[in-house]
Amino acid sequence: MRARIRALTSSIVALLAVASTTAPALAQPRRTAALAAEPSSIRAWDATVDAMLRGGDLEVRHAEADTLLSGRTHVRLQQFHRGVPVYGAVLTRQTDDIGATVSIFGTTYSGIDVDVRPVLTVTDAAAVVAARTGVDLGPERPPTLVVLPVEDGFRLVYRASAFTAEGGTELFIDARDGAVLEELDAAQRQSAVGTGTGVLGDQKKISVSSATGTFTTSDLLRPPSLVTYDMRENLQRTLDFLNGRITLGSTDRAADSDNHWTDGAAVDAHAYAGYFYDYYFKRFGRRGIDDNNFRMLSLVHPVPRAAVLSQSNAVIGAFYLNAFYAGGGVMVYGEGLPSTVTAGGQRWNFLSGAIDVVAHELSHGVTDFTSGLLYRNESGALNESFSDMMGTAVEFYYQPPGSGSMQADYLIGEDVITPGGIRSMENPAAYGQPDHYARRVILPLSSDNGGVHTNSGIPNQVYYLAIEGGTNRTSGLSVQGVGVSNREQIEKTMYRAFTQMMPADATFAVARAVTIQAATNLYGASSAATRAITQAWTAVGVN
Amino acid sequence: MRRVLVMAGALLLAAGTAHAQSARTPSRPARAPSGRVRLVVNGGAQVAPGSFGQQFTLTRNVEAAPVTTDLSLATGGVFEAGVRLRVHRRLSIGVVGFVASATGSGTLDAKLPHPFYFNRPRDVTGDLTGLAHKERGVHVELAVPLRVSARDELILLGGPSYFTVEQALVTDLTYADSYPYDTATLDDTSSAVAKKNGAGFNVGVELTRQVSRSARVALLGRYARGTVTLSAASGNESKVHAGGVQVGVGLRFAF
DSSP states (O other): OBOHHHHHHHHHHHHHHHHHHHOOOSSSOEEEEEEEOSHHHHHHHHHHHHHHHHTTSEEEEEEEEOSSSTTOEEEEEEEEETTEEEEEEEEEEEEOTTSOEEEEEEEEEEOOOOOOOOSSOHHHHHHHHHHHHSOOOOTTSOOEEEEEEETTEEEEEEEEEEEETTEEEEEEEETTTOOEEEEEEOSOOEEEEEEEEOTTSOEEEEEEEEETTEEESEEOSSSSOEEEEEOTTOHHHHHHHHTTSSOOOGGGBOEESSSEEOOHHHHHHHHHHHHHHHHHHHHHOOOSTTSSOOOEEEEEOOSOGGGGGGSOHHHIIIIISOEEEOSTTEEEEOOOOOTTOOBTTBEEOOGGGOHHHHHHHHHHHHHHHTTOOOSSHHHHHHHHHHHHHHHHHHHHHHSOBSSSTTOBOSEESTTTEETTOSEESSOGGGGTOOSSGGGOOOOOTTTHHHHHHHHTHHHHHHHHHHHHOEEOTTTOOEEOOOOGGGHHHHHHHHHHIIIIIOOTTOOHHHHHHHHHHHHHHHHOTTSHHHHHHHHHHHHTTOO | OHHHHHHHHHHHHHHHHHHHHHHHSOOOOOOOOOOSEEEEEEEEEEEOOOOEEEEEEEEETTEEEEEEEEEEEOOEEEEEEEEEEEEETTEEEEEEEEEEEEEEEEEEEEEEOOSSSTTOOEEEEEEEEEEEEEEEEEEEEEEEEEEOSSSEEEEEEEEEEEEEEEEEEEEEEEEEOOTTOSOOEEEEEEEEEEEEEEEEEEEEEEEEEEOSSSEEEEEEEEEEEEEEEEEEETTEEEEEEEEEEEEEEEEEEEO
């Protein structure tokens, strides 16, 4: 019993397969399966193999004696087309002690008409591998030419394998134009969906991989390489990885034996990274950080939480009370504080437990690959603000609006830094941030890169007012927002402005012009979105 | 089914021929067989009594995936053979064994959980075909013949029936999806045959015509009904009706 179309397709395929074994033709590219174990078919295939060997279309790749059946020999034959191996076209011929063929199995292709002169050099192909995977192939494993059977014929391609900390990838690169025709996971793993308990005790699904009875945090269902590493409180190892001195492997991934995960920090880092990818894909059609499924590596437990009191202020600031995007698709999530310890009157839980924090950090990666907003002064504040905007947007995408735990609001980090989080887009001044250009701080670069985490309150207020509307507390100017049901308009406007139009050294004034232009292009000059954006910038004193 | 109808046509043709021959050869009408035992052989078609369905739950992506099927049986063939014994004047009691088969088809609806998020099921629908249905059993008949003419008789039938029902039921499914996994399509289903015995009843009427001293041809109409609850797996049960409206032809041999 089958769904009808499936059954029909299967039948046709089966019929074609049968036909191909019995009546191979030479005029059209086609696959011929050898299943010769009977005398008549062995004779026919023997003749074919011998002819192909004489013509150079087959070469012996390997021959070995049968260790289980005395006198038998197995020869593995590789098909070539004008000296280039045909991918997957291999025959095995078994002979007995007098050299008579006992069986022939395998696949050959006919009708190959590929020009075997590549346009790309091996170096060109290696460059494609490097661009795709970040791996510079050494001289021992250069890309090699093969003829790749594809749906409509054959392609001359370079085949290369690249291995990184998160696994192996096999690439088939068109030797004419460098297009990656196929990309395969070189490691043998299976996807699995597990359940996990997050930092806040909530249940969520996580996409992981399974191998040899262990589940690890490598998401095989989403397009990019999305891996979460458990640094096991080893700061030195964390630093070594961030500095490129070591690579991380599968044993560094967070692991679980029954796929019911209880390490909240790992669960949330892994799940929320996926949520981030999904949001950008569904809202903007963007494929990850670089829009080309660049890797997303999350590092949790970089330090021992219980040992916080013995750590330096620098370590506490960087690896306990912080989360950061380290470049190259790597995020590091701080460990927070033991439940008996507070900082600034607030309790700090694992930083990966806040979806806005995770999306904030990953959005820095988006900025890295797009506007490249310089992380200093006003451009740096815009860089920070864009991450807050997207962090909040992701929060509203997945959580119901409200003011409680795991409810969407305009606070940043409020789910893990309690009470209140660390910033407010609705009322920046409540957290020591300016909500108006007249109140901006002017700091030296040595102080928070010129106040990037302080002055971000101004564009943050723009985002809030453009959606919700209201009055800026400093200027007293009112803004007619687009309304919560139209928040998507402001999200798209900001995304478009910040990823496609914003120059790297943008000032707030430039950001005003760019975001208004983005809204105008998307929704029209007289649209609610354009009006809201314009009024909001004016309300915060940026003209 | 087609074979049954052809057979029925041949029988009726034979009956007509016998009648024509007897008309050309004047003779006294054949007497009704005096034997107390009558062998019964019938073939025909059975129209199933209605649709049935399944409601069961699979687990996909660590969540419950409810599956519903709505199935009906196509008209199938039925074959009967048995014996009737005259026990008192015109009253007979018979036992007729039967086999019937049909093919089930219908639709499947499932809600497949999303791999990334709780409570975001994807609706999946698909057609189901080729679900085999078989019935075996016996009809116990109380037969009361009513004489219509010298050669024809109308027989009223009725009594309890005992069924063994085998029905292929859906037990699992596979589907295809791809990122972002917000939709899915049914790829394939698998089934298992569930079997159960049950009791019911049958009522019917048959019109027979004598074609020789000991043989009669018959037109039969019967309604049989029974209900069994089949279990394809734990939590995967389906209430299936057996029997239905049967129309067929047959032969009767008296001894």
